[in-house]
Amino acid sequence: MLTKFLYKQVDNTSLIVFRVFFGLLIGLEGFGAIATGWVKRTFIDPEFTFPFIGFEGILTPMQQTLQKPLLDFNLFGIEWLNMAEYTYGFYFYFALMGICGFLVMIGYKYRWSIGIFTILWTAVYLMQKTSYNNHYYLLVLLCVFMWIVPAHQYLSVDVKKNPALKKNYMPNWVLVIFILQLFIVYTYASVAKMYPDWWSGEVTTNLMAGRKHVPIVGEFLQQKWIHNMLTYVGVAFDLLVIPGLLWKRTRVFFFVCSIVFHLFNSFVLHIGIFPYMSLALCLFFFEPKTIRNIFIKKKEIYTGNEVIVAPYSKIIVPIFVIYFISQILLPLRHWTYEDDVLWTEEGHRLSWRMMLRSKSGHVTLKVVNKENGDITYVRPKEYTSEKQARRVAVKPDMMWQFVQFLKKEFAKKGSDVAIYANGLVQVNNHPRQRLFNPDVDLAAEEWSHFSHHDWLLPFKSKYDQKKKRGSKK
Known part of the structure; x- marks a missing residue:
């Protein structure tokens, strides 16, 4: 038939x-x-x-x-x-x-x-x-x-x-x-x-x-x-x-x-x-x-x-x-991942999620030399275009890729480094908050296509905060 x-x-x-x-x-x-x-x-x-x-x-x-x-x-x-x-x-x-x-x-x-x-x-x-x-x-x-x-x-x-x-x-x-x-x-x-x-x-x-x-x-x-x-x-x-x-x-x-x-x-x-x-x-x-x-x-x-x-x-x-x-x-x-796809981007691509949100943020990377403890601070725009830097600050997969790129750049200079991301991100009109755990060495993390990444911090929705304030009253 x-x-x-x-x-x-x-x-x-x-x-x-x-x-x-x-x-x-x-x-x-x-x-x-x-x-x-x-x-x-x-x-x-x-x-x-x-x-x-x-x-x-x-x-x-x-x-x-x-x-x-x-x-x-x-x-x-x-x-x-x-x-x-x-x-x-x-x-x-x-x-x-x-x-x-x-x-x-x-x-x-x-x-x-x-x-x-x-x-x-x-x-x-x-x-x-x-x-x-x-x-x-x-x-x-x-x-x-x-x-x-x-x-x-x-x-x-x-x-x-x-x-x-x-x-x-x-x-x-x-x-x-x-x-x-x-x-x-x-x-x-x-x-x-x-x-x-x-x-x-x-x-x-x-x-x-x-x-x-x-x-x-x-x-x-x-x-x-x-x-x-x-x-x-x-x-x-x-x-x-x-x-x-x-x-x-x-x-x-x-x-x-x-x-x-x-x-x-x-x-x-x-x-x-x-x-x-x-x-x-x-x-x-x-x-x-x-x-x-x-x-x-x-x-x-x-x-x-x-x-x-x-x-x-x-x-x-x-x-x-x-x-x-x-x-x-x-x-x-994206329902198989933890947290909100608007925040983590996990399951966003190939999903027809079009014109759904505005997302902005900034990030600074702390690069620590594992041998002597020297610290270097890096902003993505020192290596990327302005548009790429804006994406790196809010998109976990691009952040992870940039960290791996940066790790290789320092390795060319003979330095084995740990790299930590510190910054704030805002989705729509929700409060600005941390997306990346600043205590996790992203250079040591593996990328997974099928599971949630623990170095992404939970999303704090403004609606959750309103519920908490309402329950206190």
Whole structure:
């Protein structure tokens, strides 16, 4: 029954049009990252980029290689055309991603183009956590989906060169994986917002306070009623948008809501291509004839009802089931850790916990020479960018990585050291308090992916303090 449902053939207009938009957007992402200076700020300027723990052995040497110029434009002591600045490996890396994106858009050497982009983008995602964003993770998943689906079988250069590839249908599982993935993303994004700090409006108030400089609407966004509206709209939209798009009677209404919601995010929050990617994904909810009439009027609509079971279906179906079970369970894993995920960050990533809190702090590291007891005080910004230093102060995994980096730096000078972190952190409007135990040598601690770290101090919520004061009365 499941196999028949997944391999029933349906019209592929939505997938073909989405491929065009998807390729355009990822192409712009590659070249845009260079043009906006994001590549330079994130990968070239910093000495250390905080890769995902466990991937350092592969990604750190790769990063170090790409940080260096690959070409020399100096001839007879003259820097020709001022091009030397643009010869760093990372510029070529992102330019290649941009080219692959545009090749995906036109459907040329499709499997190779999307495959290369997927590998390169996944490495970008894993190579740095300073600019971590759930949207980057979503793009990794969408790239994998686009790699395996037959998105090049119509309106592509590949079909032009090989007409035998041309088809106007696809298996139903293509629609299922995109819609189910979006349902998981939006639903968890909504559920994660259902906590006291969000309902009180302080999260949106803090978020909009940082957008006061936005042209035209910056001052307008500081009004309390705007914060209250965004609080409830944020929860309701994420919870209802996928069911609303699935139901024909409410589809147009929720699509209009999506346009307003995502354009607001684009203009106010400046989150790159992702609002437009989200709008492009709405294509999978509309009738093929509607999409055809707008974008590809000459395309024939598939009206058949065939079930074409692929020879590898006995392997693929279990893989899909396991994948989506893991997608459902991953966002729940923070409940297996002690304390609040907003505080410890344990179980935060890969969980669709987006725009949920503001977090700030400062930290000083006490480096103690184990041989002679000499003490050196280090601030992260002495070794990192300002943005990285802010992340190190509030994110335990980045703090642990920085401590290990610092330990190696002192070891190069012949010093075996113990390192202690001392600082205060604030989450939303809760009291400033210690996150890291100042009495624990973090340089001696091991990182665990699956258990709580005892060197993180318990979170003291303002709500707990109110309860204590209320009980005393």
